[in-house]
Amino acid sequence: xxxxxxxxxxxxxxxxxxxxxxxxxxxxxxxxxxxxxxxxxxxxxxxxxxxxxxxxxxxxxxxxxxxxxxxxxxxxxxxxxxxxxxxxxxxxxxxxxxxxxxxxxxxxxxxxxxxxxxxxxxxxxxxxxxxxxxxxxxxxxxxxxxxxxxxxxxxxxxxxxxxxxxxxxxxxxxxxxxxxxxxxxxxxxxxxxxxxxxxxxxxxxxxxxxxxxxxxxxxxxxxxxxxxxxxxxxxxxxxxxxxxxxxxxxxxxxxxxxxxxxxxxxxxxxxxxxxxxxxxxxxxxxxxxxxxxxxxxxxxxxxxxxxxxxxxxxxxxxxxxxxxxxxxxxxxxxxxxxxxxxxxxxxxxxxxxx
Amino acid sequence: xxxxxxxxxxxxxxxxxxxxxxxxxxxxxxxxxxxxxxxxxxxxxxxxxxxxxxxxxxxxxxxxxxxxxxxxxxxxxxxxxxxxxxxxxxxxxxxxxxxxxxxxxxxxxxxxxxxxxxxxxxxxxxxxxxxxxxxxxxxxxxxxxxxxxxxxxxxxxxxxxxxxxxxxxxxxxxxxxxxxxxxxxxxxxxxxxxxxxxxxxxxxxxxxxxxxxxxxxxxxxxxxxxxxxxxxxxxxxxxxxxxxxxxxxxxxxxxxxxxxxxxxxxxxxxxxxxxxxxxxxxxxxxxxxxxxxxxxxxxxxxxxxxxxxxxxxxxxxxxxxxxxxxxxxxxxxxxxxxxxxxxxxxxxxxxxxx
Ligand SMILES: CC(C)[C@H](C(=O)O)[C@@H](O)C(=O)O
Ligand SMILES: CC(C)[C@H](C(=O)O)[C@@H](O)C(=O)O
Numbered sequence: 001x002x003x004x005x006x007x008x009x010x011x012x013x014x015x016x017x018x019x020x021x022x023x024x025x026x027x028x029x030x031x032x033x034x035x036x037x038x039x040x041x042x043x044x045x046x047x048x049x050x051x052x053x054x055x056x057x058x059x060x061x062x063x064x065x066x067x068x069x070x071x072x073x074x075x076x077x078x079x080x081x082x083x084x085x086x087x088x089x090x091x092x093x094x095x096x097x098x099x100x101x102x103x104x105x106x107x108x109x110x111x112x113x114x115x116x117x118x119x120x121x122x123x124x125x126x127x128x129x130x131x132x133x134x135x136x137x138x139x140x141x142x143x144x145x146x147x148x149x150x151x152x153x154x155x156x157x158x159x160x161x162x163x164x165x166x167x168x169x170x171x172x173x174x175x176x177x178x179x180x181x182x183x184x185x186x187x188x189x190x191x192x193x194x195x196x197x198x199x200x201x202x203x204x205x206x207x208x209x210x211x212x213x214x215x216x217x218x219x220x221x222x223x224x225x226x227x228x229x230x231x232x233x234x235x236x237x238x239x240x241x242x243x244x245x246x247x248x249x250x251x252x253x254x255x256x257x258x259x260x261x262x263x264x265x266x267x268x269x270x271x272x273x274x275x276x277x278x279x280x281x282x283x284x285x286x287x288x289x290x291x292x293x294x295x296x297x298x299x300x301x302x303x304x305x306x307x308x309x310x311x312x313x314x315x316x317x318x319x320x321x322x323x324x325x326x327x328x329x330x331x332x333x334x335x336x337x338x339x340x341x342x343x344x345x346x347x348x349x350x351x352x353x354x
Numbered sequence: 355x356x357x358x359x360x361x362x363x364x365x366x367x368x369x370x371x372x373x374x375x376x377x378x379x380x381x382x383x384x385x386x387x388x389x390x391x392x393x394x395x396x397x398x399x400x401x402x403x404x405x406x407x408x409x410x411x412x413x414x415x416x417x418x419x420x421x422x423x424x425x426x427x428x429x430x431x432x433x434x435x436x437x438x439x440x441x442x443x444x445x446x447x448x449x450x451x452x453x454x455x456x457x458x459x460x461x462x463x464x465x466x467x468x469x470x471x472x473x474x475x476x477x478x479x480x481x482x483x484x485x486x487x488x489x490x491x492x493x494x495x496x497x498x499x500x501x502x503x504x505x506x507x508x509x510x511x512x513x514x515x516x517x518x519x520x521x522x523x524x525x526x527x528x529x530x531x532x533x534x535x536x537x538x539x540x541x542x543x544x545x546x547x548x549x550x551x552x553x554x555x556x557x558x559x560x561x562x563x564x565x566x567x568x569x570x571x572x573x574x575x576x577x578x579x580x581x582x583x584x585x586x587x588x589x590x591x592x593x594x595x596x597x598x599x600x601x602x603x604x605x606x607x608x609x610x611x612x613x614x615x616x617x618x619x620x621x622x623x624x625x626x627x628x629x630x631x632x633x634x635x636x637x638x639x640x641x642x643x644x645x646x647x648x649x650x651x652x653x654x655x656x657x658x659x660x661x662x663x664x665x666x667x668x669x670x671x672x673x674x675x676x677x678x679x680x681x682x683x684x685x686x687x688x689x690x691x692x693x694x695x696x697x698x699x700x701x702x703x704x705x706x707x708x
Contacts, residue, residue, distance in 0.1 A: 134540055137541055137542055138542055140543025140544060141543065147507070147510075148507070148547045149507055150505070150506040150542070151506070152487070152503065152504040153502070155500055183596075185450060186596075188447060189495065189504050192494075195442060219573060220608070242537075243569055243597060250573075250575075250578055254578070255574055
């Protein structure tokens with residue numbers, strides 16, 4: 001319960017590429033919406049510098065020690081996109097900063113809502129966020145020069161807690177359908193465990209129906225006009241969640257329109273679901289980067305810490321602006337509006353929704 | 355070169371569930387289209403019984419030994435969908451028959467075309483078909499009751515040959531774009547290898563441009579109206595290929611409309627990309643199962659063995675019938691046409707395209 005904290009500390013990490021730009025706009029929105037709470041000392045906003053690819057390479061750590069220490073002093077985090085080195089890149093093999101933060105803070109649930117009212121779509125994705133192909137993603141083995149092996153991990157406890165969270169959400173919100181997605185016909189041990197545990201957990205929620213799908217056919221059903229609105233709460237292992245939420249976000253208008261909540265027992269972190277777009281920075285277009293997804297993350301953060309009404313207002317303003325943006329291609333292009341103009345427009349709309 | 359064979363032996367495995375039904379219709383079409391070749395002894399069609407879940411469970415083998423021996427006497431195989439046991443099912447843990455056949459016959463390339471002319475979509479997917487999460491899919495380890503591990507495998511040679519095949523196809527067909535899809539930012543060893551090898555192979559094809567995408571964002575771009583027609587040839591590791599080709603098939607009209615070629619140096623196997631739909635059989639609706647995807651597989655098979663003109667005619671008839679089917683919901687439902695009626699309709703259309 002965050003309401004007893006004084007102050008509630010919100011940390012903001014800018015990240016790489018367009019990250020610092022869109023984080024700045026998100027911060028403007030957050031500060032405006034919580035200005036009374038900040039003035040009264042109930043909320044403190046802390047900018048945490050140093051979560052950059054340069055520092056990560058220098059320390060050879062996914063999150064530099066001092067940055068991680070600062071992060072752990074906060075209650076919730078707003079994080080800009082970070083760049084992840086991959087084989088062949090000029091950087092050494094360091095784990096993704098997102099992935100590391102999810103594990104370091106034990107943020108086991110990645111919660112991503114996708115809504116397209118005009119298509120009857122109202123999905124809530126519960127992605128397992130610390131295990132699967134991500135647990136040992138940087139610890140694969142080159143057995144020989146010509147043979148590489150990666151590992152995929154599932155624990156009973158790790159599967160149980162995310163599946164239970166999804167069923168809890170369904171039950172609390174009167175939603176009578178949870179869909180479990182795996183590839184248990186091939187990835188038999190870990191996905192098999194996930195599916196078996198789902199069957200066990202489901203017994204504790206007799207009021208909630210559930211079904212199970214393989215990830216391949218699920219990516220088809222999500223865009224099947226006759227089936228897609230039948231899905232409500234979807235729970236799935238890490239990699240499948242990663243894949244399918246980008247597809248889902250595209251249906252909503254693009255990955256730029258979706259935010260993501262990374263939630264654990266102690267900490268929570270909110271972020272955009274898109275990448276750091278280094279090319280925009282190289283080409284001098286960073287000020288045009290679309291901050292929509294980061295502002296969505298702000299709304300999810302406010303909702304999470306108890307500013308439910310403010311979050312609702314911001315969500316509504318975002319809906320209006322995204323519709324507007326879709327038509328006008330306001331942001332993201334050099335002939336459109338800048339991210340800062342978009343943030344101003346959001347705040348105007350919050351204050352005057354008509 | 356198949357043209358020197360006398361006879362060219364085509365084996366047909368019915369499979370499980372609706373498999374035997376739709377295979378029968380596909381066989382009718384194949385026999386009709388190649389009737390002169392069959393009469394003259396140039397082509398022989400062999401029905402191979404016994405690739406059923408009951409036999410697989412009895413022998414505790416993904417493919418019973420005698421069935422595999424029969425299969426290996428053929429040059430090419432047409433295969434109906436087979437049921438794969440998964441944890442929690444009443445069957446023991448046996449590998450999928452598809453997956454086993456791909457490995458036993460070293461069918462390293464899974465080739466899946468998807469075309470939607472009215473959307474400008476003309477995609478050719480090259481899915482690696484023997485490695486990745488499939489190589490040891492049934493050999494995961496339950497380290498303890500509460501910790502399971504699966505393995506993902508990539509070899510230099512296995513990655514090289516599929517990527518080279520994709521670039522070859524692009525070059526031969528004057529297509530100047532190959533897209534390589536991985537999750538090399540997380541699954542670093544195996545996907546990293548795949549991506550690095552792609553960069554090497556690309557050097558041998560200076561006339562073909564290439565780009566690389568992560569699988570998550572790729573599932574979004576595939577349905578992005580501004581981007582999707584830009585993709586041409588797409589090459590990717592096994593699991594991502596499995597996932598994304600179902601999504602792609604949905605854009606074309608559903609997984610029921612797509613066939614899949616599994617090709618190796620010595621053998622080739624052609625199949626529907628959908629499952630065995632045991633529920634349709636239980637509910638007594640098997641005769642209504644849509645044989646479209648199996649008939650598509652017949653066209654791919656004929657094209658592969660050199661009956662290019664016949665394949666083209668069948669493809670055209672299928673296009674006509676699928677359009678027709680989409681409007682009338684001819685098959686798949688108890689109030690529609692049966693699979694056998696659909697096959698007859700296809701043959702009529704082949705013989706009289708107007
Ligand atoms: C950047 C990448 C490591 C990350 C992931 O794979 O989880 C991203 O795609 C996401 O979905 O948050
Ligand atoms: C049935 C299943 C094992 C198979 C696969 O995962 O390859 C199927 O989905 C396919 O795409 O052919």
